[in-house]
Amino acid sequence: MEKLKMHSPNLTQDNIARIRDLFPGCVTEAKGEDGSVKLAVDFDQLRQELAESIVEGPQERYHLNWPGKREALLTANAPIAKTLRPCRNESVDFDITKNLFIEGDNLEALKLLQENYLGQVKLIYIDPPYNTGKDFIYRDNFTASKEAFEIFSGERNEEGGRLVSNPETRGRFHTDWLNMIYPRLTLAKRLLSDDGLILISIDDAEQASLRRVCDQVFGEQNFVSQLVWEKGRKNDAKYFSVGHEYMLIYAKDLVFLRERGEVWREEKPGAREIWAEFLRLQSIHGEDYVAMEAAISKWYSDLPKGHPSKKWARYKRVDKNGPWRDRDISWPGGDGPRYDVIHPETKQPCVVPEAGWRYSSSDEMQRQIKLGLVEFRKDHTEPPFRKAHIRPIPDAAVEDQVDGDDESGDEEADAELATQVRGSYFYKQSQVAVKYLRKLMGAKVFSNPKDHDELARLIEYVTPRDREAIIMDFFAGSGTTAEAVMKANAVYGTNHRFILVQLPESLEDALASTTGTAKKTVQAAINLLKKNTRPLLLSEVTKERIRRAGEVTLKEDSHEEWKKDIGFRVLKIDTSNMADVYYVPDALDKAKLDLFVDNIKPDRTPEDLLFQVMLDWGVDLALPISKQSIQGKDVFFVDSNALAACFDASGSIDEAFVKELAKHQPLRVVFRDAGYKDSSVKINVEQIFKLLSPTTEVKCI
Template sequence: MKQEKLNNIQVIPSKIEELKKLFPEYFDKNGNFLVEKFTQDIQSQTNISKETYSLEWLGKSYARVLATEPVRTLLKENKEWNEQNKNSENLLIKGDNLEVLKHLVNAYENEIKMIYIDPPYNTENNDFVYQDDRKFTPEELSKLAGIDIEKAKRILDFLDSKSNSHSAWLTFMYPRLYIARRLLRKDGVIFISIDDNEIAQLKILMDEIFGEENFIAQFIRKTGIAARLDATHISTEQDYILCYSKNLNLSSFNKQFSNINKGYIYEDKHYKIRGKYKLNKLDRGSIRYSSSLDYPIESPDGTLIYPGGTPENNGWCWRWSKDKVEWGIKNDFIVFKKDKAGNWKVYFKQYQFVDNDNKPIKRTLPFKTLLLENYNNEIGSKEILELFSKKIFSYPKPTTLIKFLINLVSNPDNNDIILDFFAGSGTTGDAVMQLNVENGVDRKFILVQLPEPIDSKKNRVAYEFVKNELGIEYPTIYDITKERLIRSAKKIINDKENEIKEIKEEIEKIHLKEKLTKRDKEKIEKLQEELTQRQNELERIKKLDLSFKEFETIPIPEENLKDIEELTEELEENLFKPITDKNALLTTWKVFDGIKLHRDLVEMDFNGYKGYYLENKLYLIDEGFTLDNLASVLNKIHNEDFLVTKIVINGYVFNSKIQREIFESINNYNKKDLEKIELIIRY
C-alpha cells in the first residue's frame, strides 16, 4: 500500500533521480554519485572542461526551487461547459501558468509539437501580475536551494521588493521554460516573442535550458508601430522571436514554395508535364575545376564547343558530365544557341516541375527570419476590432504570425498539439482553428491564461465590455481569451455560410430575368458548382474541432500544504482538512496519473457505490465504501473485461481500518492473479 500526498511529490524529477535511471552503475549503495568513475568512463568520448559560461542572477536558486516544487493547486473542470463540448480535445485553462504546467507534465510530457509564448516584456510600465512568492522562511529556502542562510535572506528580501529588474524577470521565466521543455516532443519546437529589454538575457537563459546547440533562429518582426516622435534616441519598430528545438537532430522545418513563375518564360512540347523552363549556361568558371568536366561538346554544325569558349585550360568546366550531356541532348534538356559574335553556347533547361534528371519535384526555399510584412500588431488589432467591434486589447499578435510559425514546424498529416501558456487575447487558439479549416487537418491547442484583473481606468473599454456585455462582475483578461475563442469559431462558420448565401442570391437574381440567355445558363451552372463546393466545405468545417473544454486551478487548503515526511494513522485522520470537491480531485488525479485532460472518466457501479475508471485506473473517492463494495470491484475485475492495474482511494474519507482491509484484500488478490493491482492511498 503506497501513500501519496500530491503536494509532497516533485513534479519534475531531480537531476540525480534522472541520472539514477540512466546510469545506476555510477551510484553506490548509499545513493552517492561516483563522479570520478563517471568522468573516467566518458573522458575518451568527449572533452571534459572545467570552464563554463552561464547566466547568474540573484534569485536563480529560488527559480530552481520553483521549477521542481510540488503543485499547490487542484485542477477543476467546468462540467456544464464541457458537457456541451464533450467531443473537443482543445483546452482552455484558467490559472497561474506555472501551476498549470506542473499539472500538465505527467499527462503531456513529450507530447507537445510546438509552443508559442508572448510573455511579459518587462517594460518600465509593467508590473508582474504573476506572484511566485511561496512564503518560505530563510531556513526553508536555504535547505531547499542548497544555499546559505544569508543568501536566502537576500533572495527573499529581493522578492519582497516586487522589482522589475532583469533578475526578477529571469526568476519568473526560468521555472516556466524549464517545465515547458519537458512537455515538448523530441522533435518539438518553441517560439518566444520578446523585445529589446530582455532579448539578451533570454538568449542566454534559453541556451542554458534548451542547449546552445538547439538554437534555430532569431526572427525579427516589424511591429507596425508608428515611429515615436518622443523617442529619446532612436525609434524602435521591431521585436524578436527566439526559436529553439528540443533536439536539433530530430526537428525538421517546412519550406516555402518558391515563385515557380519567376524567370520561367519558355515553353516546349514537354510543357504539360515539365512546365515552363528557363535557360542556364552549362559552363562555369569555378575554383572547383575538374578535368573530367573539361571536354568538347559537338555543336549542331559539327564544330566543337569548349567550356569558357577555348580549348585551353582556363579554369572553366561544364556543370554536367559527358554522359549526362549526351542524356540531356537525347531527352531535350540541352539547347545550343549562337551569341552575337556567332559563337555556339550550350545551355540546359531548368524546368518548373522536374529536376535535371526529369524527376518530379516541388521547388522550395527555406523561410527567412525577416518578418517585415503581414505580421504586425496593426493586423492583430484589426482582427480584434472585427470580432468585438471595439478595441479591447492592446498590441495583440496577429493570427498571420502564429499561422506562419505553425506552418514552419507542423506536419498537416499529424494532429499536432500547440501550446500557449501566455494566451492573452487568444490569438494562438484562433490561428489553430483557422489553419485547420484552411488545410483540413485537426491540430489541437492548449491555452493557459491567468485571470488577471482588468484595470477599470487604464483599460476602460475592455473592462466595460466584459462587465456589461459578458455580464461578468470582476472582469479579467481570461474572460477576453475565452470570448475570443467562442467568437472566432462562430466567425469561421458564419463566413462560410455568408459565402453560400451570396451565391444563392446571385443565382436567384439571374432567375428573375424574363428570359435566360445561353450565357446566363452557363453562369448558373458555374455558380451551382461553386455552391456545391462551398456547401461541402461547410459540412467539412462543421466536423472539425472548433470548440474547447475549460478548466481552472483552485488552491489547496493551506493546512494541507504542510510538508509531512511520514504519514501516520493519527496524522492522516486529524491533520488534513478533507477536500470534498469531487470534480477537483478526479480531474487533478487523472492528469497526475497520465490521463489526458480532455478524456472523461467512466462512472461505474459497484453494488451501490460509484467508482470512476479509465485507462486501467480506478478511482474510489466517496465515503461509505464497504467490504461488499470491494468484493464487487474484485468480482468485476476477475470475471469481466475490466482491466485494473491501479486503484486510487481517497485518504481523506477512507479511515485507516477500511484502508487496511482493502490492502489485505488486494494483496490476497495479487497472490492469485497474474495481473497485479497497485493500491494508492492519496491525499
C-alpha cells in the same frame, strides 16, 4: 495497496536519478527532513569523477548569473500539492474536445503537467510580459530585495555601506524579470518532444537577457533563428522609429531535426489557388490530361491582372501529380556526372548535357524515371527534361531537389518551385490584429494582440510532418494562439491541439493601476464581462475570445480533413483534493484519527478526484471520459480502458463489484479508501485483478 502521491513530481529527485544513471557510485540514499528516504548526491565522489571539468569559486568563466537564480531553480524543481479542477459550464464541447484551457499561475500549471505531457509538446509559443515597466510581472517568492541586489552587484558591502555613487536600479529591474522567466522556461523544456520547438516574442527591453537565458536553458547549439517582425513606424520617436519586435526560436534538439532531414518550406502566394483548380478539373476530366491542360491554360489567361497565380502560368502541363513545367536536367554549375540514359523509343543513349546529369548516379536517374518525373524528347539526340510540379512530390526528393536560379533569363516565378524558405524579417501592421479583435469582441479589450493569421502561418511552417501536434502557450493573454491553431487546422487540414494557460488577473485591480488608453481598454473588458455576467478576470476575457473565434472559424471555408474542434476543457488550478492527513498521516495526533475517516476534502466532486488522479498517473487530460453504472456504483472510464475510477465512499465496494470491474480489463484502476466494504476486500482487490486482469495497475486514494 500503493497510494497515489497526489502532488506534482519532485524534479530535483528526477535530476538526481539521471546522475545515478551516469555515475551510480555518486548517488546514495539519505533521510529527508520529513523522515522519508530520498536520493542524495555525494558531491565529493562526483568531483572525483569530473576532476578535469570542474569550475569552482571565483575562477573566471562565461556564464549568466543574477540574484535569486538559485532560488528560482529550486522553486521550479520543488513539488506542489495542487490539482486541476474541471469546470464544465465554462468549457466548450467538454466531452469531445482535445483542447485545454488552464486557469491559474503558469509556473504551477507547468509543474502539474510534467507527468502528462513530458516530451510530447511539439511547439510552445509564448508572448511573455516585455518588462517595459508597465506590464504585469509574475511575482514569485524568490525575487531579490533591493538590498540583496545591491550587495550582490557590489553597490553595497555586507555592512550596508554604499560602494558606488550611481546604483544600478535597472539591473534589479532585469533581475525580477529573469527570476520570473527562468523557471518557466526550465519546466517548459521538459515538455518539448525531441523534435520540439519554442517560439518567444520579445522586444528590445529584454531581448538580450532572453537570448542568454535561452542559451543556458536550451543550449546555444539549439538556437534556430531570431525573427524580426516589423509592425509599422511611429512618427513620435526622437531618434529612430522602433516599430519591430523579435521572435526567438530554439529547438529541443537541433541535431535531431537535421539528422531526420527536417526541412521547412511554405507555399508561395497563388500556388494554393492553382492546386484547387487542378482538383476541380480532375473531378471533371478524370485522367484526360489533354483536356485538363487546355482548361487550365484558359483558366490562367482568364485570371485578372495582378492575380498571384498568374505568375505561375508556365505550370500548364498536367499529370497525375498535378500541374508541372519542364526544367533543365543538367548539373548546376557544371562538371556533373556522366552516364548513359537510354531513350525508351530509340533504345540509344541520350545526349548528355554539357554540364552533366543533375542526378548523382544512374540509379537515382532511373528512380526519377520510374516516378514519372523525367520526360523524354522525340529521340535521343536531345537530353530529356525533368518535371517540376507546383507541389513537389515527396518520393522524388533528393539532396539537390530544391530548384534555385539555375536558368539565366527566367523570371523569378519560373526559377523555383512553388515553395519558399521564410526570411527572418517580415512585415505586418499591428493595427490589422487590433482592428480584427475589436470587431470580434465588439470593443478594444486587449492592447497589443498578436496577429493570429501570421501565427497560424508560422505553426504550419514549423510543423511540416505533424498533423496532430500539441501546441502550448502558457502566457495566453488575448488567446491568439488558440485562434491561430484553429485557423491553421481549418486552412491546412491539420488537427493540432492547444493547451493555454492564463492567470485569472483581477481587472478591477488593473483598472485602478492604469491610466490613459490602457485604462479605457481595461474598462471595455470589464463592460464586456458584466454584460455576459462573468467574473471580472482577464482569463474570462481570454475564454470569451476563444469562444467567438471558434464560431467565426467554423463559418469560414475549411479543409475537408479538419475535424472542426473549436472546443476547450476549462481546468482551474486549486489546492489538492486531499486533506492534509493524506500527505502527513504520521504527524497527526492519534486521538484525532477518528475525525479523518475520509481523507478527501468535503467540497470536492468525483470528477475533481478523477482529474487529480489523471494528473498523478500522467494520463492525457484531453482524453474522452465516460461514466457507467456497475452494480449501482458510478465508474469513470477514461479513453475506454486507459483508466477506470470508482470514488464511491459508501463502504459498499465488495469482491463481486471488483470482479465485475475487472472484466473491463482497464490499464489502471483506482478506488477511494473509504469505499471498501471492509479491510479484507481492500486486501483482496489486487489479487482479484492479478487473476482476472493481470496487466491492470491498482492504486487507491
